[in-house]
Amino acid sequence: MADETFQLITPEERLRRAPFAPSNTSAEQHFKNIRLENYSQLPLVDLEMPAMDHHVLIYNYNPPSSEVRLRCGGVHYKGVWQSQMLSLVPAFQDNRWLIPEPQSGSLHILFPHEAVRKVIEETANLSPDSLELQSLFQSDDPVLKHLCELILGEVSADFSSGNLYMESLANASIVHLLNRYSNKAVTDQQDGKINRSGLQKLVEYIDRNLAEKISLDRLAEILNMSSYHFSRSFKASTGYTPHQFVLMRRTYKARELLLDKRLTPAQISQLTGFSDQSHLNKQLRRVFNLTAKQIRA
Secondary structure (H helix, E strand, O other), X not given: OOOOOOOOEOHHHHHHHXXXXXXXXXXXXXOOOOEEEEEEEEOOEEEEEOOEOEEEXXXXXXXXXXXXXXXXXXXXXXXXXXXXXXXXXXXXXXXXXXXXXXXXXXXXXXXXXXXXXXXXXXXXXXXXXXXXXXXXXXXXXXHHHHHHHHHHHHHHOOOOOOHHHHHXXXXXXXXXXXHHHEOOOOOOOOOOOOOHHHHHHXXXXXXXXXXXXXXXXXXXXXXXXXXXXXXXXXXXXXXXXXXXXXXXXHHHHHHHHHHHOOOOHHHHHHHOOOOOHHHHHHHHHHHHOOOXXXXXX
Protein backbone atom coordinates (compact mmCIF):
# COMPACT_ATOMS: atom_id res chain seq x y z
CA MET A 1 0.00 0.00 0.00
CA ALA A 2 1.36 3.42 -0.91
CA ASP A 3 2.77 5.58 1.89
CA GLU A 4 2.80 9.23 0.90
CA THR A 5 5.24 10.16 3.71
CA PHE A 6 8.36 9.04 1.83
CA GLN A 7 9.77 9.78 -1.58
CA LEU A 8 9.49 7.04 -4.18
CA ILE A 9 12.14 6.69 -6.87
CA THR A 10 11.38 6.14 -10.55
CA PRO A 11 12.85 3.43 -12.79
CA GLU A 12 15.19 6.03 -14.29
CA GLU A 13 16.47 6.96 -10.83
CA ARG A 14 16.89 3.27 -10.03
CA LEU A 15 19.13 2.88 -13.06
CA ARG A 16 21.18 5.92 -12.07
CA ARG A 17 21.72 4.57 -8.56
CA ALA A 18 22.91 1.13 -9.70
CA PRO A 19 26.68 0.84 -10.33
CA PHE A 20 26.02 -1.36 -13.38
CA ALA A 21 23.88 -1.02 -16.49
CA PRO A 22 21.45 -3.43 -18.15
CA SER A 23 22.50 -5.16 -21.37
CA ASN A 24 19.37 -3.82 -23.06
CA THR A 25 16.06 -2.24 -22.12
CA SER A 26 12.64 -1.46 -23.58
CA ALA A 27 13.07 2.29 -23.04
CA GLU A 28 12.76 3.16 -26.74
CA GLN A 29 9.58 1.11 -27.17
CA HIS A 30 7.42 3.27 -24.87
CA PHE A 31 5.20 0.42 -23.67
CA LYS A 32 2.40 1.72 -21.44
CA ASN A 33 2.17 -0.99 -18.81
CA ILE A 34 5.59 -2.66 -18.73
CA ARG A 35 9.30 -1.80 -18.70
CA LEU A 36 12.08 -4.29 -19.27
CA GLU A 37 15.72 -4.39 -18.18
CA ASN A 38 17.83 -7.36 -19.23
CA TYR A 39 20.99 -8.03 -17.21
CA SER A 40 22.80 -10.77 -19.14
CA GLN A 41 26.00 -10.59 -17.05
CA LEU A 42 25.57 -9.08 -13.61
CA PRO A 43 28.68 -8.24 -11.58
CA LEU A 44 28.96 -8.89 -7.86
CA VAL A 45 25.94 -7.15 -6.37
CA ASP A 46 25.80 -5.44 -2.98
CA LEU A 47 23.09 -2.87 -3.50
CA GLU A 48 20.48 -1.06 -1.46
CA MET A 49 17.53 0.61 -3.18
CA PRO A 50 14.80 2.90 -1.85
CA ALA A 51 11.15 2.11 -2.53
CA MET A 52 9.97 2.59 -6.10
CA ASP A 53 6.64 3.33 -7.83
CA HIS A 54 6.88 0.11 -9.88
CA HIS A 55 6.57 -3.57 -9.00
CA VAL A 56 9.65 -5.54 -10.13
CA LEU A 57 9.35 -9.16 -11.21
CA ILE A 58 12.78 -10.80 -11.62
CA TYR A 59 13.19 -13.81 -13.89
CA ASN A 60 16.44 -15.62 -13.12
CA TYR A 61 17.27 -17.36 -16.40
CA ASN A 62 20.95 -17.82 -15.49
CA PRO A 63 21.14 -17.71 -11.69
CA PRO A 64 24.34 -17.69 -9.62
CA SER A 65 25.34 -20.94 -7.96
CA SER A 66 26.05 -19.32 -4.58
CA GLU A 67 23.59 -18.13 -1.94
CA VAL A 68 21.67 -14.92 -2.63
CA ARG A 69 20.37 -12.64 0.12
CA LEU A 70 17.47 -10.18 -0.11
CA ARG A 71 15.89 -7.82 2.37
CA CYS A 72 12.54 -6.57 1.04
CA GLY A 73 10.63 -4.25 3.33
CA GLY A 74 11.09 -5.89 6.73
CA VAL A 75 11.43 -9.45 5.39
CA HIS A 76 14.79 -11.23 4.99
CA TYR A 77 15.39 -14.02 2.48
CA LYS A 78 18.37 -16.18 1.62
CA GLY A 79 18.84 -19.20 -0.59
CA VAL A 80 20.22 -20.62 -3.81
CA TRP A 81 18.18 -19.90 -6.91
CA GLN A 82 17.45 -22.57 -9.48
CA SER A 83 17.12 -21.70 -13.16
CA GLN A 84 13.89 -19.85 -14.02
CA MET A 85 13.01 -19.10 -10.41
CA LEU A 86 11.22 -15.80 -9.85
CA SER A 87 11.44 -12.99 -7.33
CA LEU A 88 9.08 -10.08 -6.81
CA VAL A 89 9.86 -6.74 -5.18
CA PRO A 90 6.53 -4.92 -4.73
CA ALA A 91 6.26 -1.18 -5.15
CA PHE A 92 6.68 0.94 -1.99
CA GLN A 93 9.20 -1.48 -0.43
CA ASP A 94 12.88 -0.67 -0.02
CA ASN A 95 15.22 -3.56 -0.75
CA ARG A 96 18.81 -4.68 -0.43
CA TRP A 97 20.49 -7.36 -2.53
CA LEU A 98 23.66 -9.39 -2.02
CA ILE A 99 24.69 -11.58 -4.97
CA PRO A 100 28.31 -12.63 -4.24
CA GLU A 101 29.02 -14.14 -7.65
CA PRO A 102 29.48 -12.46 -11.06
CA GLN A 103 28.15 -13.47 -14.50
CA SER A 104 24.58 -14.34 -13.50
CA GLY A 105 21.72 -13.32 -15.79
CA SER A 106 18.22 -12.05 -15.02
CA LEU A 107 15.38 -10.18 -16.67
CA HIS A 108 13.77 -7.41 -14.61
CA ILE A 109 10.12 -6.83 -15.55
CA LEU A 110 8.72 -3.59 -14.14
CA PHE A 111 4.99 -2.94 -13.86
CA PRO A 112 3.93 0.65 -13.03
CA HIS A 113 1.76 0.68 -9.92
CA GLU A 114 -0.78 2.77 -11.84
CA ALA A 115 -1.09 -0.02 -14.44
CA VAL A 116 -1.80 -2.54 -11.67
CA ARG A 117 -4.38 -0.19 -10.13
CA LYS A 118 -6.02 0.14 -13.55
CA VAL A 119 -6.36 -3.64 -13.92
CA ILE A 120 -8.04 -3.89 -10.50
CA GLU A 121 -10.50 -1.11 -11.31
CA GLU A 122 -11.34 -2.58 -14.72
CA THR A 123 -11.63 -6.25 -13.78
CA ALA A 124 -12.75 -6.46 -10.18
CA ASN A 125 -14.68 -3.20 -9.75
CA LEU A 126 -12.88 -2.75 -6.43
CA SER A 127 -10.99 0.12 -4.88
CA PRO A 128 -7.26 -0.45 -5.46
CA ASP A 129 -6.19 1.82 -2.60
CA SER A 130 -5.41 -1.03 -0.22
CA LEU A 131 -3.62 -3.18 -2.81
CA GLU A 132 -0.78 -5.24 -1.41
CA LEU A 133 1.39 -7.57 -3.48
CA GLN A 134 3.50 -9.99 -1.47
CA SER A 135 7.24 -10.20 -2.02
CA LEU A 136 8.63 -13.39 -3.58
CA PHE A 137 12.13 -14.83 -3.49
CA GLN A 138 12.20 -18.39 -4.86
CA SER A 139 8.90 -18.79 -6.70
CA ASP A 140 8.55 -21.70 -9.12
CA ASP A 141 5.28 -20.55 -10.69
CA PRO A 142 4.81 -22.33 -14.08
CA VAL A 143 2.40 -19.70 -15.46
CA LEU A 144 4.72 -16.81 -14.65
CA LYS A 145 7.71 -18.73 -15.99
CA HIS A 146 5.94 -19.23 -19.31
CA LEU A 147 4.98 -15.56 -19.55
CA CYS A 148 8.54 -14.53 -18.67
CA GLU A 149 9.96 -16.81 -21.37
CA LEU A 150 7.69 -15.17 -23.94
CA ILE A 151 8.76 -11.71 -22.75
CA LEU A 152 12.45 -12.69 -22.78
CA GLY A 153 11.98 -13.99 -26.33
CA GLU A 154 10.71 -10.56 -27.37
CA VAL A 155 13.71 -8.89 -25.72
CA SER A 156 16.04 -11.21 -27.67
CA ALA A 157 14.14 -10.43 -30.90
CA ASP A 158 14.37 -6.64 -30.36
CA PHE A 159 10.61 -6.48 -29.69
CA SER A 160 9.77 -7.47 -33.26
CA SER A 161 6.17 -8.43 -32.40
CA GLY A 162 5.32 -4.87 -31.35
CA ASN A 163 3.41 -3.03 -28.66
CA LEU A 164 0.16 -4.95 -28.85
CA TYR A 165 1.82 -8.29 -28.08
CA MET A 166 3.97 -6.98 -25.24
CA GLU A 167 1.15 -5.03 -23.59
CA SER A 168 -1.05 -8.15 -23.74
CA LEU A 169 1.67 -10.21 -22.02
CA ALA A 170 1.96 -7.48 -19.39
CA ASN A 171 -1.79 -7.56 -18.70
CA ALA A 172 -1.75 -11.35 -18.39
CA SER A 173 1.20 -11.17 -15.97
CA ILE A 174 -0.46 -8.50 -13.81
CA VAL A 175 -3.73 -10.44 -13.59
CA HIS A 176 -1.85 -13.59 -12.54
CA LEU A 177 0.13 -11.72 -9.89
CA LEU A 178 -3.08 -10.23 -8.51
CA ASN A 179 -4.83 -13.59 -8.41
CA ARG A 180 -1.97 -15.51 -6.83
CA TYR A 181 0.05 -13.07 -4.76
CA SER A 182 -2.15 -10.18 -3.61
CA ASN A 183 -5.13 -9.27 -1.47
CA LYS A 184 -7.07 -8.15 -4.57
CA ALA A 185 -7.91 -11.25 -6.58
CA VAL A 186 -9.49 -10.58 -9.97
CA THR A 187 -12.86 -12.22 -10.42
CA ASP A 188 -13.27 -14.25 -13.60
CA GLN A 189 -16.28 -12.62 -15.22
CA GLN A 190 -17.92 -13.82 -18.41
CA ASP A 191 -17.20 -11.37 -21.21
CA GLY A 192 -19.69 -10.84 -24.03
CA LYS A 193 -18.89 -10.83 -27.71
CA ILE A 194 -18.27 -7.71 -29.80
CA ASN A 195 -21.06 -6.98 -32.28
CA ARG A 196 -20.61 -6.75 -36.04
CA SER A 197 -20.45 -2.95 -36.18
CA GLY A 198 -17.86 -2.88 -33.38
CA LEU A 199 -15.69 -5.39 -35.20
CA GLN A 200 -16.01 -3.36 -38.41
CA LYS A 201 -14.77 -0.23 -36.60
CA LEU A 202 -11.78 -2.16 -35.30
CA VAL A 203 -10.89 -3.63 -38.71
CA GLU A 204 -11.12 -0.21 -40.35
CA TYR A 205 -8.85 1.33 -37.70
CA ILE A 206 -6.33 -1.51 -37.92
CA ASP A 207 -6.18 -1.40 -41.72
CA ARG A 208 -5.65 2.39 -41.70
CA ASN A 209 -2.83 2.10 -39.20
CA LEU A 210 -0.90 -1.00 -40.24
CA ALA A 211 2.33 1.01 -40.54
CA GLU A 212 1.97 2.38 -37.01
CA LYS A 213 2.36 0.91 -33.53
CA ILE A 214 -1.11 -0.27 -32.55
CA SER A 215 -1.67 -0.39 -28.80
CA LEU A 216 -4.11 -2.52 -26.83
CA ASP A 217 -5.43 0.55 -25.01
CA ARG A 218 -6.23 2.32 -28.29
CA LEU A 219 -8.21 -0.65 -29.67
CA ALA A 220 -10.15 -0.94 -26.42
CA GLU A 221 -10.81 2.81 -26.43
CA ILE A 222 -12.53 2.58 -29.83
CA LEU A 223 -15.26 0.46 -28.22
CA ASN A 224 -15.17 2.23 -24.82
CA MET A 225 -13.97 -0.95 -23.11
CA SER A 226 -11.22 -1.72 -20.62
CA SER A 227 -8.15 -3.32 -22.19
CA TYR A 228 -8.61 -6.46 -20.07
CA HIS A 229 -12.25 -7.08 -21.07
CA PHE A 230 -11.55 -6.03 -24.64
CA SER A 231 -8.88 -8.71 -25.04
CA ARG A 232 -11.21 -11.41 -23.73
CA SER A 233 -14.22 -10.23 -25.75
CA PHE A 234 -12.16 -9.92 -28.92
CA LYS A 235 -10.87 -13.49 -28.57
CA ALA A 236 -14.41 -14.75 -27.91
CA SER A 237 -15.69 -12.88 -30.99
CA THR A 238 -12.98 -13.70 -33.54
CA GLY A 239 -11.07 -16.70 -32.24
CA TYR A 240 -7.89 -14.60 -32.34
CA THR A 241 -6.07 -12.51 -29.77
CA PRO A 242 -5.77 -8.84 -30.81
CA HIS A 243 -2.08 -9.37 -31.56
CA GLN A 244 -2.78 -12.43 -33.75
CA PHE A 245 -5.49 -10.57 -35.67
CA VAL A 246 -3.36 -7.48 -36.35
CA LEU A 247 -0.48 -9.70 -37.46
CA MET A 248 -2.79 -11.54 -39.84
CA ARG A 249 -4.06 -8.26 -41.38
CA ARG A 250 -0.47 -7.10 -41.83
CA THR A 251 0.53 -10.37 -43.48
CA TYR A 252 -2.36 -10.44 -45.96
CA LYS A 253 -1.83 -6.77 -46.85
CA ALA A 254 1.85 -7.47 -47.45
CA ARG A 255 0.95 -10.35 -49.77
CA GLU A 256 -1.43 -8.08 -51.68
CA LEU A 257 1.30 -5.45 -52.14
CA LEU A 258 3.87 -8.05 -53.18
CA LEU A 259 1.55 -9.33 -55.92
CA ASP A 260 1.09 -5.74 -57.11
CA LYS A 261 4.89 -5.57 -57.71
CA ARG A 262 5.18 -1.78 -57.56
CA LEU A 263 6.97 -1.61 -54.20
CA THR A 264 10.10 -3.32 -52.93
CA PRO A 265 9.83 -5.89 -50.12
CA ALA A 266 11.65 -3.44 -47.82
CA GLN A 267 9.06 -0.73 -48.56
CA ILE A 268 6.23 -3.19 -48.03
CA SER A 269 7.70 -4.25 -44.67
CA GLN A 270 7.61 -0.65 -43.55
CA LEU A 271 4.11 0.05 -44.87
CA THR A 272 2.62 -3.00 -43.17
CA GLY A 273 4.26 -2.53 -39.77
CA PHE A 274 6.89 -5.27 -39.81
CA SER A 275 10.17 -4.44 -38.09
CA ASP A 276 12.20 -5.45 -41.15
CA GLN A 277 12.16 -7.65 -44.25
CA SER A 278 13.34 -10.68 -42.27
CA HIS A 279 10.37 -10.39 -39.92
CA LEU A 280 8.04 -10.09 -42.93
CA ASN A 281 9.51 -13.20 -44.57
CA LYS A 282 9.20 -15.18 -41.35
CA GLN A 283 5.50 -14.37 -41.15
CA LEU A 284 4.89 -15.05 -44.86
CA ARG A 285 6.47 -18.48 -44.50
CA ARG A 286 4.35 -19.19 -41.44
CA VAL A 287 1.06 -18.25 -43.14
CA PHE A 288 1.63 -19.06 -46.84
CA ASN A 289 4.73 -21.27 -46.70
CA LEU A 290 6.32 -18.84 -49.18
CA THR A 291 8.91 -16.05 -49.02
CA ALA A 292 8.35 -12.57 -50.44
CA LYS A 293 10.46 -13.50 -53.45
CA GLN A 294 8.41 -16.64 -54.10
CA ILE A 295 5.10 -14.78 -53.82
CA ARG A 296 6.30 -12.13 -56.26
CA ALA A 297 7.67 -14.65 -58.79
